[in-house]
Amino acid sequence: xxxxxxxxxxxxxxxxxxxxxxxxxxxxxxxxxxxxxxxxxxxxxxxxxxxxxxxxxxxxxxxxxxxxxxxxxxxxxxxxxxxxxxxxxxxxxxxxxxxxxxxxxxxxxxxxxxxxxxxxxxxxxxxxxxxxxxxxxxxxxxxxxxxxxxxxxxxxxxxxxxxxxxxxxxxxxxxxxxxxxxxxxxxxxxxxxxxxxxxxxxxxxxxxxxxxxxxxxxxxxxxxxxxxxxxxxxxxxxxxxxxxxxxxxxxxxxxxxxxxxxxxxxxxxxxxxxxxxxxxxxxxxxxxxxxxxxxxxxxxxxxxxxxxxxxxxxxxxxxxxxxxxxxxxxxxxxxxxxxxxxxxxxxxxxxxxxxxxxxxxxxxxxxxxxxxxxxxxxxxxxxxxxxxxxxxxxxxxxxxxxxxxxxxxxxxxxxxxxxxxxx
Ligand code: ATP
Ligand code: MG
Numbered sequence: 001x002x003x004x005x006x007x008x009x010x011x012x013x014x015x016x017x018x019x020x021x022x023x024x025x026x027x028x029x030x031x032x033x034x035x036x037x038x039x040x041x042x043x044x045x046x047x048x049x050x051x052x053x054x055x056x057x058x059x060x061x062x063x064x065x066x067x068x069x070x071x072x073x074x075x076x077x078x079x080x081x082x083x084x085x086x087x088x089x090x091x092x093x094x095x096x097x098x099x100x101x102x103x104x105x106x107x108x109x110x111x112x113x114x115x116x117x118x119x120x121x122x123x124x125x126x127x128x129x130x131x132x133x134x135x136x137x138x139x140x141x142x143x144x145x146x147x148x149x150x151x152x153x154x155x156x157x158x159x160x161x162x163x164x165x166x167x168x169x170x171x172x173x174x175x176x177x178x179x180x181x182x183x184x185x186x187x188x189x190x191x192x193x194x195x196x197x198x199x200x201x202x203x204x205x206x207x208x209x210x211x212x213x214x215x216x217x218x219x220x221x222x223x224x225x226x227x228x229x230x231x232x233x234x235x236x237x238x239x240x241x242x243x244x245x246x247x248x249x250x251x252x253x254x255x256x257x258x259x260x261x262x263x264x265x266x267x268x269x270x271x272x273x274x275x276x277x278x279x280x281x282x283x284x285x286x287x288x289x290x291x292x293x294x295x296x297x298x299x300x301x302x303x304x305x306x307x308x309x310x311x312x313x314x315x316x317x318x319x320x321x322x323x324x325x326x327x328x329x330x331x332x333x334x335x336x337x338x339x340x341x342x343x344x345x346x347x348x349x350x351x352x353x354x355x356x357x358x359x360x361x362x363x364x365x366x367x368x369x370x371x372x373x374x375x376x377x378x379x380x381x382x383x384x385x386x387x388x389x390x391x392x393x394x395x396x397x398x399x400x401x402x403x404x405x406x407x408x409x410x411x412x413x414x415x416x417x418x419x420x421x422x423x
Contacts (some may be wrong), residue, residue, distance in 0.1 A: 007127075008121060008127065009118075009119065009121040009126050009127025009128065010126065010127055010128045011126060011128075016321075016323060017317065017323075018323075019323025019324060019325075019326070020317035020318070020320065020321050020322060020323035021130065021313050021314065021317040021323075022323060023159070023317070023320070023322040023323045023324065024132065024159060024311075024313050024316045024317050024320065024322075025112050025132060025313065027155055027158050027159055027322070028110065028112065028132040028155055028311070029110065029112075030158075031151060031154050031155045031158060032108075032110040032134055032151060032155075033110075035108065035147065035151045036108050037108040037109060037110040037134060037151075038108060038109065038110065039109075039110055039111065040092060040095060040109040040110070040111050041111060041113070042085075042088070042091040042092055042094070042095045042111065043085075043091070044084060044085050044113070044114065045082045045083060045084050045085065046082065046083060046085065046090075046091050046094060047080060047081065047082060047083075048066070048068050048081040048082060048083040049081075050083075050090050050091060050094045050299070051066060051083050051086060051087075051090050051091075052083075053298060053299065054089075054090045054093070054267045054292075054295050054298055054299060055086075055087075055090065055267070056206070056207060056267075057206065058202060058203050058206040058207050058210060059207075059210070061086045061087065061117060064118065065086060065117040065118045065119055066083050066084070066086050066116075066117070066118070067083060067084040067086075067116050067117075067118060068081060068082070068083045068084075069081075069082055069083075070082075084116035085113075085114070085115050085116060086115055086116060086117050087115055087131070087310060088111050088115070088131060088133035088135075088310060089133070089135060089267075089292065089295070089306075089308055089310070090295070090299070092109055092111065092133070092135050092308075093135075093137075093295050093296045093299055093301070093306065094299055096137060096296060096301065096304070097296060097299060097300060097301035101137075102138075102301070102302050102304060105137060105138030105304070106136065106137060106138035106139050106144075107135075107136075107137040107138060108134075108135075108136050108137075109134070109135045109136075109137070110132070110133070110134050111132075111133045111134075111135075112130065112131065112132045112133065112313070113130060113131070114128050114129070114130050115128075115129055115130070115131050116128055116129075117129075122282070122283065123280070123281070123283065124280050124281070124283030124312070124314060124315050124318065125283050126314065129312060129313070129314055130312070130313035130314060131310045131311060131312060131313060132155075132310070132311045132313060132316075133308065133309070133310045133311075134148060134151065134152075134289075134308050134309055134310075135306060135307075135308035136148050136306070136307050136308060137296070137304055137305070137306045138304055138305060138306075139305055139307070140293065140305035141243075142240045142241075142243035142244045142247070142270070142271070143243065143247060144305070144307050145244045145247075145270070145271040145291060145307050146243070146244055146247030146248060146251070148289070148307050148308060148309060149167070149244075149248060149253065149271075149273060149309075150247075150248075150251050150253060152275065152287055152289075152309055152311070153167070153251075153253045153275075155311075156275060156286075156287065156316075159316060159319075159320040159322055160320050160322055161277075161286075161316070161319055161320055164277050164279060164319055165275045165276060165277045165286060165287075165319075166254065166255070166256060166275070166276055166277075167248075167253060167254065167255035167256070167273060167274075167275050167276075168255070168256055168257075168258040168261050168273060168274045168275075168276055169244070169245070169248075169255045169256070169257055169258065169261070169271070169272075169273050170229065170257065170258050170259055170260075170261040170262070170271075170272045170273070171229065171233065171237060171240070171241040171244075171270055171271055171272070172209070172229065172262065172263075172268055172269055172270060172271075172272050172290070173229060173232065173233050173234070173237035173269065173270065174234065174236055174237050174240070174269060174270065175269065175294075176234055176236075176237075177229075177232050177233045177234045177237045178209070178232075178269065180232040180234075181209070181227075181229050181231075181232035182208055182209065184227045184231065184232055185208040185209065185211070185212075185226060185227060186204065186208050188226050188227055189204050189208055189211060189222070189226070190204070192222045195218055195221075195222060196211070196218075196219060196222065197214065197216040197218055197219050199214065199216065200214050200216065200219050209262045210262065211223065211226075212226065212260055212262045213262050213263075223260065228259045229259055230259060237270065240270050240271075241270070241271070244270075244271055255273075258274075261273070261274060263288065263289075263290050267292040267294060267295040267298065268290045268291065268292055269290075269291050269292065269293055269294065270290070270291040270293075271290050271291045271307065272289075272290035272291075273288065273289060273290060273309070274287070274288040275287040275288070275311075277315075277319060279319060280315055280318065280319065283315060285312075285315075286311060286312055286315045286316050286319065287309055287310070287311035287312070287316070288309060288310065288311075289307070289308050289309025289310060290307065290308075290309075291305075291306065291307040292306045292307070292308070293305045293306060326356075327355070327356050328356075328376050328377060328378040329355075329356040329357060329358050329375065329376075329377050329378070330350060330355055330356065330357045330358075330377065330378060330379045330380075330381060330415060331357075331358050331359070331360050331368070331371075331372040331375070331377045331379070331380050331381070332346060332347045332350075332357055332358070332359045332360070332380075332381045332383070333359075333360050333361075333365065333368045333369075333372075333380055333381065333382045333383070334359070334361060334383045334384075335365065335382065335383065335384035335385070336384060336385060338385070338388055339383040339384055339385070339387070339388055340361060342383060342388060342408075343359060343361075343381075343383055346381065346383065346393065346408055346411060347359060349408075349409075349411065349412050350381075350411055350412045350415060352412065353412035353413070353415070353416050354416075355412075355415055355416070355419065358375075358377075360372065365382065368380070369396070369398070372398060373398055377398055378397075378398060378399070378415075378418070378419070379395060379396060379397060379398060379415055379418070380395075380396040380398060381393045381394070381395055381396075381411065382394040382395075382396060387405075390405070391407055391408055392405040392406055392407045392408065393405070393406055393408060393411060395411065395414060395415070397418070
């Protein structure tokens with residue numbers, strides 16, 4: 001192990017990738033705001049129970065991916081089991097309960113930040129990754145599912161991904177339908193027990209739906225012939241799903257029905273969806289979510305409907321590459337002590353007009369100009385003894401090579417004109 005490397009599955013994020021990720025978050029916040037969402041930031045760790053109960057012991061996350069630790073500070077009484085956030089929904093529902101927010105329903109929450117899962121690192125799959133997350137609480141009607149999917153679609157389109165992703169849609173039905181489906185699945189998988197993977201055998205007793213989500217190749221062959229959810233759907237569940245589909249049709253959101261789509265966590269009902277791309281290999285799901293009406297009650301809160309989704313920022317950023325190119329800086333070059341002092345305030349004035357200014361205070365002028373060109377600077381502002389005396393800097397256009405003397409007080413306006421952003 002080299003201490004100079006980041007820990008396995010974690011990465012330093014900078015440069016173009018960082019700009020691309022920022023563009024994803026900015027787009028998310030702008031669009032979600034237009035849908036009436038407000039920001040909610042929950043802690044990055046919670047009591048382990050917050051995740052364990054709703055996600056379910058047999059989920060991939062709880063059974064093997066959580067970073068759980070004991071917080072004891074040498075005092076047994078203070079010992080508590082904590083877990084780094086593996087996903088947002090459970091913590092947000094915990095926060096909703098803790099803060100008595102049921103008085104203010106419906107609630108629309110947007111969040112973003114890191115999440116942690118102990119997975120085998122690959123391109124697009126990390127142990128510390130980042131999500132954008134949206135939750136809509138307190139609306140039981142299927143129209144809310146349409147709203148939140150429409151919002152995801154708008155974000156994806158604004159990120160330039162309209163042609164790169166496709167919405168996969170399914171319904172897991174209500175409690176009654178799920179119970180009927182569960183029975184049908186257990187009967188089917190019992191017949192194929194001998195060929196199921198160890199993980200899936202474990203799921204058979206707990207949550208057989210999750211076998212449909214298995215990434216094991218052997219399981220996939222058995223899953224291919226498993227009964228479909230649609231065979232177990234009652235009238236209520238069918239009507240709910242129809243409303244979702246009609247809404248998406250009205251909005252011209254393209255989708256494919258995918259009866260094999262189940263979500264990895266226990267708390268989902270009715271709508272389940274994933275936006276998928278073919279461009280990122282096995283890491284093709286960029287944004288996924290669904291309805292989770294029972295979750296808040298399960299955590300000890302009042303029965304509250306909920307629907308939401310999470311998007312992987314790294315995967316979205318890789319696909320969209322929408323990060324803005326950084327504005328070209330202006331480099332201020334004071335020659336000598338008196339000029340160095342004056343340069344502080346001259347730089348501040350130009351920054352005040354909204355332009356990035358850096359200072360280069362070492363080496364001869366030729367060296368500084370070379371460095372500035374390498375840094376893709378647009379202008380050099382040279383201040384020496386002569387300039388101090390006349391009260392005008394030498395402004396050098398690094399693209400054309402032209403140079404003019406500009407009074408200190410006019411510098412900001414002159415470079416603004418050149419950047420083309422004032423009339
Ligand atoms: P997968 O099937 O790829 O493991 P998941 O079903 O576990 O995904 P969710 O829990 O639905 O993923 O998380 C929502 C989104 O967060 C995913 O669609 C993906 O874009 C992103 N995501 C999940 N896990 C990771 C990870 N380890 N690294 C990077 N992004 C991730
Ligand atoms: Mg996963």
